[in-house]
Amino acid sequence: EIVLTQSPGTLSLSPGERATLSCRASESVSSSHLAWYQQKPGQTPRLLIYGASSRATGIPDRFSGSGSGTDFTLTISRLEPEDFAVYYCQQYGSSPSFGQGTKLEIK
Amino acid sequence: QVQLQQSGPGLVKPSQTLSLTCAISGDSMSSNSVAWNWIRQSPSRGLEWLGKTKYMSKWYNDYAVSVKSRITISPDTSKNQFSLQLNSVTPEDTAVYYCARDFRWSFDSWSQGTLVTVSS
Numbered sequence: 001e002i003v004l005t006q007s008p009g010t011l012s013l014s015p016g017e018r019a020t021l022s023c024r025a026s027e028s029v030s031s032s033h034l035a036w037y038q039q040k041p042g043q044t045p046r047l048l049i050y051g052a053s054s055r056a057t058g059i060p061d062r063f064s065g066s067g068s069g070t071d072f073t074l075t076i077s078r079l080e081p082e083d084f085a086v087y088y089c090q091q092y093g094s095s096p097s098f099g100q101g102t103k104l105e106i107k
Numbered sequence: 108q109v110q111l112q113q114s115g116p117g118l119v120k121p122s123q124t125l126s127l128t129c130a131i132s133g134d135s136m137s138s139n140s141v142a143w144n145w146i147r148q149s150p151s152r153g154l155e156w157l158g159k160t161k162y163m164s165k166w167y168n169d170y171a172v173s174v175k176s177r178i179t180i181s182p183d184t185s186k187n188q189f190s191l192q193l194n195s196v197t198p199e200d201t202a203v204y205y206c207a208r209d210f211r212w213s214f215d216s217w218s219q220g221t222l223v224t225v226s227s
Binding site: 001032033035037044046047050051056088090092095096097100101 | 144153154155156169171172205209211212213214215217218219220
């Protein structure tokens with residue numbers, strides 16, 4: 001099973017700042033098979049990015065994804081108050097798996 | 108717009124069977140471009156994919172190794188829904204359970220989730 005490790009565990013930033021979240025895979029992942037989700041307390045995960053860099057329907061363009069192989073990044077260009085949440089990466093290899101999450105909190 | 112509505116008990120006794128159903132609206136279970144999944148989330152295990160069912164001329168199931176000996180996912184095309192059965196549960200199976208659609212190798216529609224507690 002492919003293990004995804006996200007860093008940092010917690011990221012403290014202020015609204016308007018840029019956020020960079022990392023996801024590292026234990027072995028190479030096809031870019032088509034890498035996705036990012038946002039989850040707020042008490043809510044269901046929401047798909048943000050699929051195929052490593054394609055935004056899901058209705059996702060603002062301040063969210064962008066990049067990377068290939070074993071290293072992937074989610075960038076939020078200018079943080080809005082509603083962006084503070086937990087973010088997960090997910091791979092869809094032979095058996096789908098999720099990272100442990102990065103908590104983005106208000107500084 | 109796809110909507111997934113799950114139902115089932117929130118409390119299951121140890122050693123018994125956890126059963127949940129996910130009713131689909133806005134899409135067909137037999138669509139061959141998507142798969143229908145069960146995922147759970149707990150503080151100790153995080154988000155954990157359990158398995159899926161997919162129609163590709165016939166029904167095909169795939170399960171996570173961690174639960175493979177205990178899980179069954181069954182489609183019901185007459186009701187456009189699918190179900191999860193997890194046998195021989197223990198307190199470690201306590202989690203929020205979700206059903207989800209996967210399309211383009213990501214989970215784009217999720218149910219509201221059900222907290223299932225395994226306790227006597």
